Amino acid sequence: MQRAVSFSLATILLACLFFALVFVNNTALNSVRLDLTENQVYSLSDGSKAVIDELQEPINLYFFFSDSATKGMTGLRNYASRVESLLEEYANYADGKIRLHVIDPVPFSEYEDQATQYGLTGAAIGQLGEAVYFGLAGTNAVDDQQVISFFDPQKESFLEYDLSQLIYQLTDSSAVQVTLLTDLNTVGGQNPMTGQFDPEMVFYNQLGQLFELTTISSQDTEVPLDTDVLIIVHPQGLNESLQASIEQYGLNGGRMLVFADPHYESDPMALMGGVGANPSDLPLLASWGIDLDFSQIVLDANLGLEVRTPQGGIARHFGILGFDTEVIDAGDVVTANLDSINAASIGSIELSENAQLELVPLLTTSANSQLHETATYAMTQDPQEHARNFAAEDKEHVVAARITGVSGTDLAKLNILLVADADLLADRFWVQQSNFFGQTIFTPFANNGDLLINAVENLAGSDALISVRSRGTFSRPFERVEALEVAAEAKFRAQEERLQQQLADTEAQLAQLQSQQGDGGALVVTEEQQAAIDEFIEQRIAIRKELRDVRFQLDRDIDKLGNWLKFVNVAAAPVLLALLLYFLAAILRAGSARRSIRKVVG
Structure with a gap:
């Protein structure tokens, strides 16, 4: 009787303890959590x-x-x-x-x-x-x-x-102040080479619609003080005062988006050919520990786009590249959900040997690529010439990257998004122009503009926000289930194929017997043939039943694992709790028994 009372009392006390812990967890410990996800x-x-x-x-x-x-x-x-x-x-x-x-x-x-x-x-x-x-x-x-x-x-x-x-x-709801440093003709006007009117560049129009945009050129002497994001596009001939201002802006933690190009072939003079290379000029990159060799461009046989040759045919151009989801980083917020980026005569980005910087690639070439002299490339008009002289180096090249870290002895912090091409901002590489009832309509066929806007929006945030990257997904594949599926298929697939072949042979022989006809189209079948037909029909039924059994076996191991997971998730916790209560009750009973013995002995 005493044991029964002790056990009941222990059970009640444990139940009270359980509910007390639940109450404490939901109130006092509500803000304390343990995240065990990968x-x-x-x-x-x-x-x-x-x-x-x-x-x-x-x-x-x-x-x-x-x-x-x-x-x-x-x-x-x-x-x-x-x-x-x-x-x-x-x-x-x-x-x-x-x-x-x-x-x-x-x-x-x-x-x-x-x-x-x-x-x-x-x-x-x-x-x-x-x-x-x-x-x-x-x-x-x-x-x-x-x-x-x-x-x-x-x-x-x-x-x-x-x-x-x-x-x-x-x-921080204030408008983002963007400064665009470039000497390109972004606002349009009459083209001196063709005499025709060129519209405003689409990327420039987009920046003006979404942000507070200020434009400066190589003749200016400083970066505006209120600049949130500095965009540098194909810099050339920057004066010393402006270079010093850019350096100070960068070393003070300013956010920069740089499009530096070994050969800007969208320039009107470069499009005519025969004028040589047209590289950007930004010595600050090297001083900060960023290696972008303007004397070389990257050719890629896998990513090359088809263009029209001087002879009027179609050929793949190893220097005009189309980046797809295979080489666009889907793990960075700037390039996530982008499907295609078109670029031309791009460079390769690396860090200097002693640089204290971190480089995160956003766009890379395939391994079927080769570095090629910029000067030779600029003088070559026939894309088939690049193909004939191509020799893959089996190396992927980074052509767009996020670069952060410290530079120089003063340990100044840099925050740069560098793209080794400026042609991708030219309209002809990403938008198609059409006329709709007298109004010019631009329809994107690549995500070049999205790359620009995503980068500006990301850089316009705080350093803390920029550091928040892709965190992975909640749902994960059932790796053990997938492994079981592969093993089951390997185990039963040969048997299934054998039965399928037997079924095909049986049905072929059955069809041949049933097609035997006499004169006038009447079906003439001997007793032996009818017996054979019946036997083949029974055999076909048996084979189909065996096939169903095999396919059932394919799923049986998966079902076993599923049932086991259900047991672990649903039944294991209550079973463990019951065992814990049982052992605690046993300990209490043992303690009570020892106290009773001491009293008797005493």
Whole structure:
């Protein structure tokens, strides 16, 4: 009786302890979390924490998700759960500076009207076709507003960057001041070579629409003091005062986007041919520890685009390259989701031997490439000549990179995005011009303009925001399941192929017997032939049954693993808890028994 009472008491005490721990975890320890995921997808990076630390006043984040309208949409709901969990991490770390509001905008409610007012996108994918909202709106103390209209699961790896960028924009809502340093004719006008009117370059028009743009040339003496991002395009003949100003700007942590080219072949004089190389000139790169040899360009047999030859034919040009998703870095926010970049006569970027810099490639060539003298390339008009003299060096070359770190003895911090080509900004490499009822329309056929705008937007953020990179995705492939599938297929595929061949032979012989006909089209079949037909039909049935058994066996190992995973996820934890309670109860009983013995002995 006493043992029963002791066991019951121990069980009650353990249950009370369990509920007490749950209560403490959900209250006092709510902000304490342990992220055991491979890429730490539920934790904030140091860059995001630094963005939050810069908050001077509280901000409000309104997370809209149509919970009631997405029943059964497991994938979308799982991603929404991850977004909400990460937003809670932001709110917990901000310690009151971020106020998170989770809202379900049910149809015809005031919350749906609120989501519409913020400009969120309602996708018609819900039950009965109602709109599904899955976005974020943020406001600050002066009613500035930033939104993520819809969380795209395809951009899951950049979720943290998008959230941190929205928060940063709420802390600093001033217009981005962009300074463009170039001597190119970006504003258009009459072309002295053709006499025709050239329109404004599309990239220049885009910069003017999206940012506060100031243009300076090589004749100016300094970089404007309020510059957030300095864009340098094909620099030539910079005076000493301007070079010193650029150097000071860079060494003081200024953000620079540089397009430096071994041969800018889009220049009107270069297009005519026979004028030699037209390289950029920026000695500061070498002084900072960046090696961009303007005397050589990169030829690539794999990435070369087809062009028209002087003879009127079509040939692949090893110097005019089309970069695709195979060589564009999808892990950097600047180049993520870009499909194609076209460029010409590009250079190769490396770091000097003793440079204290970090180089992160954004665009690379294939290994089927070769360095070629710029001067010889510029004087060669026939692309087939490059192909005839091509000899692959089996080396990939970096042609666009993010370069950060310290330079010189003063350990000044650099933040540069360098592209070893300026031709990619020329209209002919990425937009097509057409006339629509008297209006000139430019239609992009490559992502050159997107690369430029992405780079400026990224560099315009804080250093903390720039440091937030791709963090990986929440969902991971079932590697063990895939391995089992491969093993099962290897084990049963030969058997399946043998049975398929037997089935094909059987059906062929059966068709041959059934096609035997006498005169007048009447079917004439002997008893022996009918017996053979019946036997083949039975054999076909048996083979098909055996094939079904084989295909069942292909899935059996997968099902076993699935059942085991279900047991571990669902049953293992309760079983372990029950065993723990049992052992604790046994320990309590043993202790009680020892105390009873001492009393008796005493």
